[in-house]
Amino acid sequence: MDANVSHANELAELEPRRGYLLALVVLLGALILVFMAWKGARERELVTANAEFVNRANEITARLQQPMTNYELVARGGASLFASVARPTPAQWQAYVESMRIQPRFPGMVGLGFAGYIPGAELDDLQLQWRDSGYGMLQIRPHGIRPVYGPVLYLEPRTPENVEAVGYDMFSEPTRRAAMELALDTGLPQLSGPVVLIQDLGEQKTGMLLFIPLYRGGGVPGSRMARRQAVQGWVYVPIRLEPYLQAALGSAYREARFRIYDSTAGNERLMFANHAGGDILPAFRHSTTLQQYGRSWRIEFESLPLAEAAPRLQTLENLLALGLFACLLLYGIALVLAHTESRAHTIATLMTEDYRRSEQRFRVAMQYSAIGKALLDSDGRIVEANPSLGAIVGIEPHALIGVRFDTLFEDDEPGLGGAGGGTDAHGVHRTTRRLHREGGMPRHAQLTYAPVPGNVGQDIAGLVQAEDVTERLRAEARVHALNRTLEARVAMRTRELSQANQELEAFAYSISHDLRAPLRAIDGFSRTLAERYETVLDDAGRGYLSRVRRAAARMGELIDALLKMSRLSRSELKLERVDLSRMAGEIVEELRMGDSPRAVEAVIEPGLQVVGDATLLRNMLGNLLGNAWKFTRERPDARIEFGVSTDTEAVPEFFIKDNGAGFPQQYVDKLFRPFQRLHHEGQFAGHGIGLASVKRIVERHGGVIRAEGQEGEGATFFFTLPGLGRH
Known part of the structure; x- marks a missing residue:
């Protein structure tokens, strides 16, 4: 029985995995099919692109042979001239070459010339004959005594380079001599190996020469010995290789990538390459051999890189990517289905187990709950x-x-x-x-x-x-009773405090009213005494009397300031939007008008607005700016600044800063107390009420104020107000 249950459990665990296995099989099968299809199409595309490349290479090879045939025909025309005339004059040779219009019709062909076959014993006779015919002195180069000479006698058209080449002994140079002897022995046109033409000695350009042998009597003797005895010379065509290739290939010259090697007799020599190679990896290579008048040329062709040589492969790559995406999508769908099946199986199992446990938890909660x-x-x-x-x-x-x-x-x-x-x-x-x-x-x-x-x-x-909840309701009843008792006590204390404030206000008004009468009497009698008995009193008496009057006046001012400060606590706030920047500017202008000789630099940050009582705020700014103006009186470079500090992460603070007398920082707590002064009145006049009023105004608006200073270096007052903003 236990074995059957265990087997059933194993089958139940294996069931969800079958879907994942099927999804994996679908993915592998789809990937194999996609890769096989892509590989077959790619191979076919590569074969097609390679065939096109080979056909193009063969076409270029065929086109390279055609211009050389034209050069041979031009050279044979010159040989025909020698057949009709034993030796044509230079004028006749010039006329023939000009009639052929060689340079415009045959690019790469430097000219058409004749080189004589001169045994060493006949060289002096040739030079005398040449001079007697009026052609000038024939200078043979290079100098030296040799058995046979092959000097250039005629070379047209008569360009400076061609004229310079006349007299050059081509038989003295091994590559030219090999081609000339082979043409002489076979009686057939012969192309030389790669050489530097006489005309291009300074530029080192690759060239070649096509030689056609000339025999006395016009024909070609039958034996090699007879040819040697009947040889008259060679009609030859000097050819520059690069223009020759450009004329033969046309637009294909720049498009094709190839190298030409002279592989005659197994010795390879690079003649020309129209690309530098480098890091570009060609997709295809093809080599072909071209026979050119006794020379064997091996031409190696290279295609462009694979992406350019077979551009349709990119489409196949895109199709492969699309196929892979389709495989992954198919696998994803199969995987989702398998996951859904597994999830459903798991949920069903969990729901059964959760139901059992939920029932058990409910019974436990019912049984043991308090x-x-x-x-x-x-x-x-x-x-x-x-x-x-x-x-x-x-x-x-x-x-x-x-x-x-x-x-x-x-x-x-x-x-x-x-x-x-x-x-x-x-x-x-x-x-x-x-x-x-x-x-x-x-x-x-x-x-x-x-x-x-x-x-x-x-x-x-x-x-x-x-x-x-019996005990809780009883406790709540006791709390409610206690709250009612506390509310009654608070109401009683509030009434008592209100009555005390009213009595203090009445007392302050009475004191100020009662004090003004004796002050007025002191001031009046002292003024009368000064006016009537000025001549009787000496200087000390008049000084004492003046000090009495000043003390009475200061007492009156202190009473006014005390009443003013008491009103600040009683007046009702009228909240509105206030432009502090404009208000500060007006106060500074009023200070300038009242103290015009002074030059004070005032910097006011624009657009500072708050919500508050305009009258109280003007009083506050007037006190702060007035203090800054007063305490910078002894500074020739006085400066007052009003703005907002954003150095802290808390609420931004307004500040009024000056570079005046300053104050010791250890006495900062005395600044905002009524009638407290940190400077002697003879130095800076005042009542000691201004900063106390400022503090009350700021606190009534829900803000705080603090001060920082250093004696002799100025002071800064920081305060916060609600509704800070900029426009």
């Missing part, structure tokens, strides 16, 4: 109750089954509701009811009714939770 719980049917009868509910109502849990839940309480509520309760959007109802317990004091329970579904066949309509 809160009383009961399941009710549609008639409100108890289906199941936990021990905590039995302890709350004083009845055993098994005895509660079948009892209507409402009968356990003294107050009668219809249904599951109750006075003072409430029901939320989910149908959960909460209320507090009084318990009906025999013997003992009344108890109160907080009840929470919630609808719950039951199993099929069960008549369960809801769950009710009961919590004994």
Whole structure:
């Protein structure tokens, strides 16, 4: 039995994995098919591109042969001239060459010339004959005594380079001599190996020469010995290789990538390359051999890189990428299906296990919960109750089954509701009811009714939770009584404080009113005394009298400042949007007008606005800016600055900074106290009320103010106000 259960469990675990295995098989199969199709198409494309490349190379090879045939025909025309005339004059040779128009018709052909076959014993006779015919002195180069000479006698057209070549002994140079002897011995046209033409000695350009042998009598003797005896010379064509190739290939000259090697007799020599090679890797290579008048040319062709030689491969690469994407998409779909199947199997298993555990948790929560719980049917009868509910109502849990839940309480509520309760959007109802317990004091329970579904066949309509809140309600009642007592005490203290403030205000008004009468009397009598008895009093008496009058005036000013400061605490705030920048500018202008001789630099940051009482804020700025103006009086470079500091991460602060007298930082706490002064009045006049008024105005607006200073270097006042903004 256990073996069967184990086997069944293994099959159940294997079932979800089959879908993943099938998805993997689908992916591998799709990838194999895509790669096989791509590989076949790629190979066919490469074969096609290679065939096109080879055909193009063969076409270029064929085109290289045609110009040389034309050069041979031109040279044979010159040989025909020698056949008709024993030796044509230079003028006749010039006329023939000019009639052929060699240079425009045959690019690469430097000219058409004749080189004589001169044994060493006949060289002097040739030079004498040449001079007697009026051709000038024939200079043979290079100098030296040789058995046979092959000097250039005629070379047209008569360009400076060709004229310079006349007299050059081509038989003295090995490469030219080999071609000339081979042409002489075979009686056939012969092309030389790569040489530097006489015309190009300074530029080192690659060239070649085509030789056609000339024999006396016009024909070609039958034997090699006879040819040697009948030889007259050679008609030859000097050819520059690069122009020759350009004329032969046309536009293909720049498009094709090839190298030409002279491989005659197995000795390879690079003649020409129209590309430098480098790091470019060609897609295809092709080698062909071209026979040119006794010379063997090996031509190596290279294609462009694969992306350019076979451009359709890019389409195949895109198709491959698309195919791979389709494979991955197909695999993804199969994988999603497999995952869905596995997930469904897992969810089904978990739901079964979760249902079992949920039922177990519910039973444990019912059994061991400290809160009383009961399941009710549609008639409100108890289906199941936990021990905590039995302890709350004083009845055993098994005895509660079948009892209507409402009968356990003294107050009668219809249904599951109750006075003072409430029901939320989910149908959960909460209320507090009084318990009906025999013997003992009344108890109160907080009840929470919630609808719950039951199993099929069960008549369960809801769950009710009961919590004994008797002690909590008693504590709340005691707290409410205490709160009422505290509220009465606060109201009484408020009335007492209000009466004390009114008495203080009346006292301050009375003191200021009563003090003004004797001050006026002191001031009046002292003024009368000074006017009437000025001649009687000496200087000391007049000084004492003046000091009495000044003290009375200062006392009056102090009384006015005290009344003004008391009004700051009583006046009602009229909040509005205030432009502090404009207000500060107006105050500075007023200070300038009142103290015009001074030159003070005032820097005011524009656009600073707050919400506050305009009158109080003007008073505050007037005091701060007036202090800065006053305490910079002894500085020739006085400077006052008003702006906003953003150095801190907290609320930005306004600041008013000056470079005046400053103050010791250790006495900063005395600045904002009434009648406290840090400077002697003889040095800087004042009442000691201004900064105290500033502090009250800032605090009434919900802000704070502080100061930083250093004696002799100036002071800075920082304050915050609500509604800071810029425009």
